[in-house]
Amino acid sequence: MQSSVIEMVYTHRHEVIEQWKEEMINIQEGEFTNGAAQAAVTRTNDEFAALIIDTLEMDKEEARLRLRSFSERLMYSGWPLSYFTKGLQLFRRVLLRFMTTNDTIPSSKVFETFQEVENWMDGIVNQLVDEYTGSWEHTLELQKLALKELSAPLIPVFENISVMPLIGTIDTERAKLVMENLLEGIIEHRSQVVLIDITGVPVVDTMVAHHIIQAAEAVRLVGAECILVGIRPEIAQTIVNLGIDLGKFPTKSTLRKGIESGLERTNRQIVNL
Known part of the structure; x- marks a missing residue:
């Protein structure tokens, strides 16, 4: 990621997150978090937004471990993966819109910057999907073993x-x-x-x-x-x-x-x- 882009994200971090949280209301009011306490939704959104931005300065292993911890905890709490993938897509749109409307990147660097942001977001999406999938498969295998032990006792x-x-x-x-x-x-x-x-x-x-x-x-x-x-x-x-x-x-x-x-x-x- 270009240092100028990283600096821009951190400089306007508050504005980007606030715009993102405002638009996340449309997702929150959908089917994914019906019945969830608003305080829990707000707290999770704050943590998720901070994690997204913090991955900019993490190495791959640290980012992987942080995302794994985040995804496992929320998966076991019942949060759907689709909520976070939609949230990441929305974060990307908000960030790119902010970068273009505020002239924070020169026209000659627009395509290159967009591509870097795409790669950044795609990496987080892929990591979350992998962690959710792996956790569900592990949980399913444990449940299968437990059911086998209990399903036909003599x-x-x-x-x-x-x-x-x-x-x-x-x-x-x-x-x-x-x-x-x-x-x-x-x-x-x-x-x-x-x-x-x-x-x-x-x-x-x-x-x-x-x-x-x-x-x-x-x-x-x-x-x-x-x-x-x-x-x-x-x-x-x-x-x-x-x-x-x-x-x-x-x-x-x-x-x-x-x-x-x-x-x-x-x-x-x-x-x-």
Whole structure:
């Protein structure tokens, strides 16, 4: 960046930022910050404008670290990336308009100066996009790992009886995880009866039923018995309408009835004292 341009930006820093903040109201009133406290918006705009100008005198590594810290903090606070990219575009327009209307650059240097300002703004935009993207990908991977750990647990409820509660949509990837946890859990807990509870599964279609049948068959092959529980009336009607055959293993309407059936199959029962 030309030293004369840097000097101009710092000399008229206050005027440029004030013009930018006035025009940012149009973005603030849009969809990006609806519901945000005005004090938080004002504080964030002040910090963002100061950071933009300060990057002029930072080396690439320092600017990268400052932008990363700024973007990560605001991303986790719920600020959309589009708010800042639009803000940067607006800052560029305000700065170039200020430079041309106040005759702060000679006519022979106009194109060169505009190109330098474009490169400066583009560098910040690219850095923010990279940081937002990287942070979201990292967060998404952590969430996926957490969901995998919690999405299909096999829970021992009585000796030799375990329950696997399923919640949410069952796709092919999750069905593989269900199968792995099911078989490993049967061996670990020495389960003789496994209850697969589909109370929390919103839709049971042909694919979901196929995955459940495969899981039940795998349970049988390792020497245990599978009982499908949590079949609501609407699910039962869907299964019948689709012509799905679940006759290979027992089914119960509730988890309680499934546990009672499991106890009977292991020669036990619940009695009142």
